Amino acid sequence: MADDATAPAPRTPDESDVIPTWEEIARDHGRFLYTVAYRLAGNDSDAQDLVQEALIRVGKGLERYQPGSLTGWLARIVTNVFLDEVRRRRRRPTDPFPDDDPERVLPTAPAADEVASGLSDEVQTALGALPQDFRGAVVLCDVAGLPYEEIAAQLGVPVGTVRSRIHRGRRLLRAALAEVPR
Amino acid sequence: MSAPPAVPAPDDRLSGYLDGELASTERAAVERLVAESGVWRAELDEVQFARNRLRGLPPREAPPGFFERLLADGLPGPARSVSPVATRWRRLTAAAVAAAAVVAVLAVPERDDPAGGGPTATEAGRREVRTVTGAVADPDRPRDGAGADDSSHGDGLVERIAESFTDAFRW
Numbered sequence: 131m132a133d134d135a136t137a138p139a140p141r142t143p144d145e146s147d148v149i150p151t152w153e154e155i156a157r158d159h160g161r162f163l164y165t166v167a168y169r170l171a172g173n174d175s176d177a178q179d180l181v182q183e184a185l186i187r188v189g190k191g192l193e194r195y196q197p198g199s200l201t202g203w204l205a206r207i208v209t210n211v212f213l214d215e216v217r218r219r220r221r222r223p224t225d226p227f228p229d230d231d232p233e234r235v236l237p238t239a240p241a242a243d244e245v246a247s248g249l250s251d252e253v254q255t256a257l258g259a260l261p262q263d264f265r266g267a268v269v270l271c272d273v274a275g276l277p278y279e280e281i282a283a284q285l286g287v288p289v290g291t292v293r294s295r296i297h298r299g300r301r302l303l304r305a306a307l308a309e310v311p312r
Numbered sequence: 313m314s315a316p317p318a319v320p321a322p323d324d325r326l327s328g329y330l331d332g333e334l335a336s337t338e339r340a341a342v343e344r345l346v347a348e349s350g351v352w353r354a355e356l357d358e359v360q361f362a363r364n365r366l367r368g369l370p371p372r373e374a375p376p377g378f379f380e381r382l383l384a385d386g387l388p389g390p391a392r393s394v395s396p397v398a399t400r401w402r403r404l405t406a407a408a409v410a411a412a413a414v415v416a417v418l419a420v421p422e423r424d425d426p427a428g429g430g431p432t433a434t435e436a437g438r439r440e441v442r443t444v445t446g447a448v449a450d451p452d453r454p455r456d457g458a459g460a461d462d463s464s465h466g467d468g469l470v471e472r473i474a475e476s477f478t479d480a481f482r483w
Contacts, residue, residue, distance in 0.1 A: 153383060160379045161371055168372040178378060185382060253365045271331065272366035278333045293333065297324035297359065304362040 149197055152189045159204055162274075166205050169269045170212040172258035180215065184208040205274035206284035209266050216262050256306035264299035271296050319345065322355035330356075330363055 150158070160181070167180035184207045195203060257265060270281045271292075278296075282289045322345075328334045329342045345352045 156379060156383055160374065160382075164374040164378075165372045169369070174375060177372070178374070181374070181378075182382065250369055253369055257366070268366065272363060273369065278328070278331065293328050294324045296331070297327035300327060300359045300362040300366075303366070304358045307362065307365065 149192065149195055150200070152185070152192060155188055155192075155200075155204070156185055159200065162201055163204055163208055166208050166269060166274050167212070169254070169257060169273045170209065170265060172254065176215075180208055180211050183211045183215075187211065199276075199280065201274065202276050202280050202284070205270055205276060209270060209284065213262065213266060252307060253303075256303045259306060260299050260302055264295050264302065267292055267295035268299040268303070319349045319351065322352050326352070326356050326359050327363070330360055 163181050163184055164177060167184065168174065168177040171177045171180055184204070187207050187210075188204070191207070257268070260268065266285060267281060270276045270284065271278070276284070278289050278292045282292045285292065287295075325334060325338060325342050329339060334342065342352075346356055
C-alpha cells in the first residue's frame, strides 16, 4: 500500500572517507545546497544569500568535518543559516521571509523546468507558506532526504517532534494544494 | 456485549510509516488501522500525495554564473590565503606609482626655470628622496617669493605620498 513511498528519497552519493575541499563542495554540491536553500527561502535572491553564507560556514567548519553524510552536513548548515536569518529578521522585521509576509509568498520566478513541469510552482508556494519550523523539517526530509534521527540532531529537537512537524507540514501542504488535481 | 474499540484519529505515525521510520510494532498497528478504517486510508492518501509532490520537485538551478563567481572569488575571510599578499602588492604598486607621479610633478618647474640654473637630475632625485623620507629639508628650495607656491604645492603632495608609503609598509 505504501511500498513505493517508503523508499528513501534519492540522495547524492556522498558516503566517503575523503574530506572534500571547499572548491569541490561548491562545485559538486552547489546545486544541492541551492535547491535546499531555495525550497526553504522561496525565492532566488534569498537562496543566493543563504548559499553564500552556508559556503562561508562550510569553509570555517571543514577542518572539523568528520567524513560521513556530506549532504546531511550541508543540509544542516544551510538550514541553520536559514533559521538564523529568520530569527534575525524577526528581531529586525524590515525584510521578512515569505511566511512573515503573505505578499511575498508567491515565488518570484519559477525555474523554466518547473513551469514546464506544471505544478512545481504551486508546491513551492504552498511550501513557502508553511511555518518555518514545519518547513525546515519537511525540506530536510523530503528535499534533502535525511532520516528523522539526523533531522532531530540537526534541529536540536526530539525525533517525535520531527515526525510531528513533518506530518503537520505535509497536511498543511496538502490543504494548500486542495485545488490541485491528483 | 462490548462495543468495538474506538478507532483513534489518524496521527503522525502515518508520515513515519511512509518514511519507513516506525518500529515493527508501530508499523503493524498502522497497517491494521489503515486496513480497518476508511478515515485512516483517506488520511494516508492525502499525506502521501503531499509527500510525493515534495519529492517530485526538480532541483532548483542557481542563476547562470552564480557558482562560477563564488569559485572565482574563493573562500572569504582569514582562510583565504591569497588576500593579504595580494593586498600588500596592490599597496606597494600604488605607492610606487604615486612616487613616480611626485618625480614628474617636482621635475617640471625646475626644468622651466628661466635662469637655467636648475638642478641636475641627480640633484633633483636626491632632493625628492630626502623630502619624501623627511630626513632632510631642501636647502636650495626658496621658503618664500616666486618659488614658494611651487614649493608648497609640492610639499603637500609629498606629504600625501609619504603617508601612502607609510601605509604601504605598515604590513
